[in-house]
Amino acid sequence: MADHSTDGAWDLIVTPWHLDEHIPAFPIPATATQAIRPVLPAGSVPARMSLLHQAVADAVTRAARPLVLSGDCPTSRAAVAGLQRRHRDLAVLWLDAHGDFNTPAISTSGYLGGMALAMLTGRTPDLFDDTLGLRPVPDTSVVLADARDLDPAERDALTTSHVRRVPPDPAAITSALGQLGPAPVYVHLDIDVIDSAQLAGARFPSGPGPSLAQIEECLAAACATANIAAAYIACAWLPEHVSDQTSRQTITRLAAALGASLAWHEPAGG
Template sequence: MADHGTDSGWDLVVTPWHLDEYLPAFPIPDTAAQAPRPALPAGSVAARMSRLHRAALDTVASAARPLVLSGDCPTTRAAVAALQRRHRDLAVLWLDAHGDFNTPAISTSGYLGGMALSMLTGRTPDLFDDPLDLRPVPDTNVVLAGARDLDPAERDALTGSHVHRVPADPAAVVSALDELGPVPVYLHLDIDVIDGAELPGARFPSGPGPSLAQIADCLAAACATADVTAAYLACAWLPEHVDDHATRRTITRLTTALGASLT
């Protein structure tokens, strides 16, 4: 996948892993910076992820306006920690079919990928051995769009929070961002927010939902409305599908909506 977006204002960064699993087939644009892959220690998945996130942090921090292509959501810790080095305040626009608002205490599966937004908002303080100097993002600065596949305890946690929940609709996204005021926005998209029928090979398809075209419109509207200082695409396809033609086409459509040009 060659990048032709040198004048787009985006600096491409690739973190080709899912949790602690390296994805050798992950499509990497020619001009992208690839986060180094350190030797991983024996032990827990969280400890191994900490090592990967530390490596990704420095790579993202060196990008002026990072656009991260990743195989999971939790590496978002590194992206936001990098942004916080130069932004005192930060808002988060999180487009995902799942809430990613589980914690070790309430998760029924223990799947760390389902805790990514909780990680950013300070709800998993003891999960990782390297906190990355990540400051919790206040709930009031978080917009969760398109979440429709929630565990019962996760739904309760979101209801009891101050996270703004909206449909994955361009007008709703723009309205929510307007309410946050002039604060830099970190835009996070998990591809499973898209209708499952349009995502062959997705790890966690969530059935009927907004179309790829509607999600692309949400991204374009957010960039036109807010100061989107960084973006992150969680390309959560199964390893054997992460480099399919349909996968590449979807990634290209989404990055185009953000203003980056990939082939």
């Protein structure tokens, strides 16, 4: 039975980072509960990310119902690790133009942002230290929506996995979530899933895709179907566009589809 979890208030956590790089222009809503800004010492990118992720996981652990706004996808490992501290089982709904299913062994670029879902499913065991205590999410508990832009080896990896792939369609998402059982669901959305024509300034535009309105319908369908324990919006715009008025409006609409009402400080410019 649906939990209609949009009835509950959200705790808004902002992580203004892309990998280990702070994004000074990242928009922080006036309604944010916390913005994560640890001082990261010099070191390797994974080591610096590990420290950031520990801070995010701790914030998620303290939040009753976390909604994370972030500048990347890999910080999702921190959100999920924090959730796993109070939920034994967890399902994942991942909406993204990309599969994020690369690993160091198959990635042609080595870009860590393209490995985020692989991280959650235990496919990158040697990439980070184990301080988060992240438990791999079984493939059978993952629903991947869209993923229209895949590398060849990544496509093969998804094909041989047990990740359930669906189109970015409310009915398909409702059906897939209904087959996952009663486990609480973590919803992850990368803004680049939206049609690039509606998404100026995205870091990795992926061409024609679902409209913003269709993605809003997908999120609303998920909330009406499943017990949504937490949600995450990867605000993957270029740093000079992430605080544009249109970017903030997109974030606001996506959050509203999840049942969260965002308020913003007066912008310095749009």
